[in-house]
Amino acid sequence: MLVVMSGYVFVCDSGENVPVVIESRRGARNIVLRPKTCPVKELHISKPFFVSESHAIKFLESKRKWVEKIFAAVPEKCVVHDGDEIEFLDRQVLLVWNQNAKSNKLIMNDNGRWTLFVGGTPDMFERRVRDVIKAELLKSIKEIIKSTPREFWPARIALRDTTSRWGSCSSTGTMSFSWRLAFAPVPVMRYVVMHELAHKKHMDHSPAFWHQVSELYGFGVERAKRWLNQNGASLHRYF
Secondary structure: OEEEEEEEEEEOOOOOEEEEEEEEEOOOOOOEEEEEOOOOOEEEEEEEOOOOHHHHHHHHHHOHHHHHHHHHOOOOOEOOOOOOEEEEOOEEEEEEEOOOOOOOEEEEOOOOOEEEEEOOOHHHHHHHHHHHHHHHHHHHHHHHHHOOOHHHOOOEEEEEOOOOOOEEEOOOOEEEEEHHHHHOOHHHHHHHHHHHHHOOOOOOOOHHHHHHHHHHHOOOHHHHHHHHHHHHHHHHOEO
């Protein structure tokens, strides 16, 4: 793969300048746009070698309304601090920094609420909180997968930080999930897991695939799918 920094800047309607990265890929047949919002906004364009850079830019401009919509939906980032409460995996969690703590610890209090004790230096606070959230999400995903027939189990599970896809299933058996699903209601996160597991049998979105998703998920699958479509952007408000 040859990566080319085009030097082109996409100017949003708001006046914000977003850098454009153009990638020429061997074997690619089409131009693909990938707007990214984390950790910074960027526009990635994948194109075949025989397609010119100027043609790729024209294609980007033809999709301006779609790109603007994605960037406009990105919520303002919230920085987390000692003493804040955040919700993940349907748990309301109080964040407490203790510089003398040797490790992070998530505990449930007698009142049913949760506290996450975070050690380390202040500049590591957000990263340590994020690491705990990822670990808890991975644990939950594995528990959900184990509740399904073994034939659906992936060969490997990976957590990513994607903006356009909540999950993916490769032909090699690896399933990837956005770690930001931790901020979604658990039934919604579970829907994404079942969606990807269904791809073990159907690598498409045919009626047979959606029937398989419904069989794995059970009642309420449409409600979970609708919630994600309507509220997905809000899952990027932290970090």
